[in-house]
Amino acid sequence: MTFAVVGTPGDRRPGLFAAACRSSGLPEPRLIAWTDVLRGAEIALGSGELLRIDSPGEDPEADMLLRGPGDPARVGGGARWHRAFTAALRRLAAAASASGARLLGDVEEIGIMFDKRLSHARMLAAGVPVPPALPGVDGYAALRSRMDEAGERRVFVKPAHGSSASGVVALQTAARRVRAVTxxxxxxxxxxxxxxxxxxxxxxxxxxxxxxxxPDGLHVERWLPKATAGGRAFDLRVVVIGGEPTHAVVRTSRHPMTNLHLGGARGDLGAVQRALGEDGWERALDVCARAAACFPGSPMVGVDLLVCMGLKRFAVAEVNAFGDLLPGLTGLPGGPAEGVDTYTAQVGAALAGSGACAT
Incomplete structure (x- = not known):
């Protein structure tokens, strides 16, 4: 069995996946640069090759090809990014089909996961608990109007196609006061x-x-109060591989956003499991599995799970097509990925799914 990976040279993700292949006795994956794909270069794949699509990462050239010229640190351009990205995904799917390669992941599902409005609607229709959304917000005036109609005073405003909390705003209103954290x-x-x-x-x-x-589109949803531990709010990133939750990390913060690159820190998973109790922990994992089941063609889904204040209710904030970058994190004890990282677990799942054995 051989893999090809669409990724960015120098990015950690392809390197970690390559290490997982080597540790599983497989050949080094062949790397196809996102910049080549985005420029429309011919995509050469071998019959039977497994094609993994990874994140474009933070490559300035890939960013320019996706969003157009400009400072890579700017916020915005998400709609153009999404159009270019999904068009590239469709070209990759066509190349795989024409060559007899097997694509690991459904490209349409990846595109939906990169549109918060569509992914939220899909999960809501499937009965997965998600924060209530406020539709039809196309600016601040409409936002305040929708909030007043719904009786909401605290909402998250998210760019429809954003990631890594880029442009996310936690908004609170009270009487004549307003506060936006971002x-x-x-x-x-x-x-x-x-x-x-x-x-x-x-x-x-x-x-x-x-x-x-x-202008790039907004997804607005109720700001559900998060549970706290040690004076810090927390949520969970749960990785679901092959339909089963395999890895989980607690993300804590003193800010509304818990992203680790914004000052968040990994919390004590064991303490959260004890606080939830066995039944609560199983319910949390079940919600994550149900969210991932909304994307049956995706072998891996990263689920951002809100644990609400009181530790009794859960809601899915987001799903992530590339939510497996958790270096050093091994699988949940007693689970199928115990002792291995997210990438090794995915290699094992691919091997099991193909009936192949490492040599």
């Missing part, structure tokens, strides 16, 4: 990603922020 920095040249979470507290600032994000 990592997006407002500059004379537009919005830029920052590693520092900041707050905007005037109506004019918040309106300008939301209106700047709106």
């Amino acid at each position: 990592s997006a920095a407002t500059t004379p040249d537009g919005l830029f990603n920052s590693l520092r979470v900041r707050a905007y507290e005037t109506e004019d600032e918040v309106a300008a922020l939301i209106d700047a994000l709106a």
Whole structure:
């Protein structure tokens, strides 16, 4: 069995997957650069080759091909990014079909997972608990109107096609006061990603922020209060491989966003499991499995699970097509991936699915 990986040279993800292949006794995967795919280069695949699609990563050239020229740190351009990305996915699927290669993952599902509106709607239709959404928001005025109609005072405003919390705004309103927490920095040249979470507290600032994000499409949902541990709010990233939750990490933060690159920190999974109890933990994993089941053609889905205050309710905040970058994290004890990382577990699942054996 041989793999080809669409990824970015130098990015950690293809390197970690290659290490998983080597440890499983498989040949080094062949790397196909995202920049070549995005330029429309011919994609040569071998019959029987397994094609894994990985994230474009943070490559400036790939970013330019996806969003157009500009500073890679800017916020925005998500709609153009999504159009270019999904078109490239379809070309990869066509190349795999024409050559007899096998694509690991459904490209249409990957595209849906990169549209928060579509993925939320799909999970809601399947009965997966998700935060209630406010549709039809195309700017700050519409946002405040929808919030008033729904009686909401706390919402998350998310770019429809964003990732890594880029442009995400945690908004609170009360009487004449407004407060927006985000990592997006407002500059004379537009919005830029920052590693520092900041707050905007005037109506004019918040309106300008939301209106700047709106042209690429917005997904707005109720801000559900998260459970806390040690004075820090937390949620869970759960990796589901082959339909079964295999890896989980606790993400804690003093900010509404728990992303590790924004100052979040890994928490004590054992403490969370004990707080939830055996029944609560099983219910949490069941919600993640149900969310992943909405994407049956995807061998791996990363699920961001909200544990609500009181530890009794759960909701899926997002699903991630490339949510397996958790270096050093091994599988849940007693599970099929115990003792191995997310990439080794996926190699094993691919081997089992093909009936092949490592040599």
